[in-house]
Amino acid sequence: NAGVTQTPKFQVLKTGQSMTLQCAQDMNHEYMSWYRQDPGMGLRLIHYSVGAGITDQGEVPNGYNVSRSTTEDFPLRLLSAAPSQTSVYFCASSGTRPGYTFGSGTRLTVV
Amino acid sequence: SQELEQSPQSLIVQEGKNLTINCTSSKTLYGLYWYKQKYGEGLIFLMMLQKGGEEKSHEKITAKLDEKKQQSSLHITASQPSHAGIYLCGAEDYGQNFVFGPGTRLSVLP
Numbered sequence: 001n002a003g004v005t006q007t008p009k010f011q012v013l014k015t016g017q018s019m020t021l022q023c024a025q026d027m028n029h030e031y032m033s034w035y036r037q038d039p040g041m042g043l044r045l046i047h048y049s050v051g052a053g054i055t056d057q058g059e060v061p062n063g064y065n066v067s068r069s070t071t072e073d074f075p076l077r078l079l080s081a082a083p084s085q086t087s088v089y090f091c092a093s094s095g096t097r098p099g100y101t102f103g104s105g106t107r108l109t110v111v
Numbered sequence: 112s113q114e115l116e117q118s119p120q121s122l123i124v125q126e127g128k129n130l131t132i133n134c135t136s137s138k139t140l141y142g143l144y145w146y147k148q149k150y151g152e153g154l155i156f157l158m159m160l161q162k163g164g165e166e167k168s169h170e171k172i173t174a175k176l177d178e179k180k181q182q183s184s185l186h187i188t189a190s191q192p193s194h195a196g197i198y199l200c201g202a203e204d205y206g207q208n209f210v211f212g213p214g215t216r217l218s219v220l221p
Contacts, residue, residue, distance in 0.1 A: 035211075042115075042199065042213035090154070100144070100201075102154040 003027070006091050006103035013081040013110045021076040021106050023091030029101070031094040032074040033058070034066065036087040037105075043090065049074055081110045113138045115200055115212035123218045124190050132185040132215045134200030143183045144201040145174050148214070154199065157185075187217075195219045 007022045025032065033048035045058030049068040063085060065077040074093075078085060091103040114137040124130050134143065142161050146154040158167045160176035160183060167174055171194075173186045187194055200212045 043201075043211040045210070092154075100146075100154070100156060102146075 004091055004093055004101050004103040006089075006106050008106060009104065010107050011109070013078070013108065015081060015083060015110060017081050019078050019081065021078075021089055021091075021108075023074045023076065023103060024072050025074075025091075025093040025101070026072065027093060027095055027101065028071060029093035029095040030071065032068065033092050033094075033100075034064070034074070034076045035090045035092065036060065036085075037090060038087050046076065046089075078108075083110045086110045113202060113210050115202060115210055117198075117200060117212040117215050119215060120213070121216040121218075123220065126191060126219055126221050127189055130187050130190055130217070132198050132217070134183045134185070134212050136181045136202060138181070140176065140180045140183070140202050142203050143176055145172075145183070145185055146199045146201060146211075148197040148199065149195075157198075190217075190219045192219045192221055 004025045013019055030051045034046040035043040036046055037043050044060050046060055046064050047055055047058055047066040049055045052068050052071050055066050055068050068074050086109050089106045092100045094100045116135045118133045122130055144159050145157040147157055148154045158169055158174050160174060163178045163180045165176045171188045174183060176183045195218055197214045197216050199214045202210055
């Protein structure tokens with residue numbers, strides 16, 4: 001089924017560890033983005049990409065890196081995990097039709 | 112930057128009752144999206160409104176964008192347990208970023 005696939009679904013990290021959250025879409029969407037969702041704060045944009053090779057920062061980019069080497073993949077890297085990065089992360093993509101397609105989320109806990 | 116507020120923050124209704132969720136923007140809306148999220152799942156696109164006064168329906172859910180294009184309401188008729196979840200409004204701001212409201216948590220009691 002066409003959609004956005006995020007892995008892993010759950011992850012526990014120790015402070016200072018690094019990891020990559022994977023996001024892949026098979027709809028040939030140009031626009032992809034990463035959000036974090038925290039209680040009472042809604043979704044906040046971390047980074048986004050308007051096409052392969054192009055990325056830009058969103059509202060809360062510190063502590064995260066992204067790259068977009070292909071149209072399909074948009075991984076999010078945590079360089080040195082901190083407890084403040086405990087959150088649920090959503091990847092989303094958008095094409096020419098209105099609306100965004102979201103992945104099912106990655107629940108990250110940093111201890 | 113554009114900000115979205117939603118009210119109420121949470122809502123508990125008896126099955127069969129009607130309800131309304133509001134989304135207010137700090138700036139003129141050029142595209143207002145409504146999403147639904149169930150716990151542990153991704154967001155599901157419900158509908159998008161662009162024109163002032165526009166109204167769209169999807170099954171028993173109706174959304175309107177007011178004439179001044181700074182507020183939208185989502186109305187559910189004869190609510191069912193399947194309507195339970197978090198409803199978020201979202202909008203594109205001028206920088207091509209997408210902003211979301213904080214969400215409204217809906218519980219429907221059978």
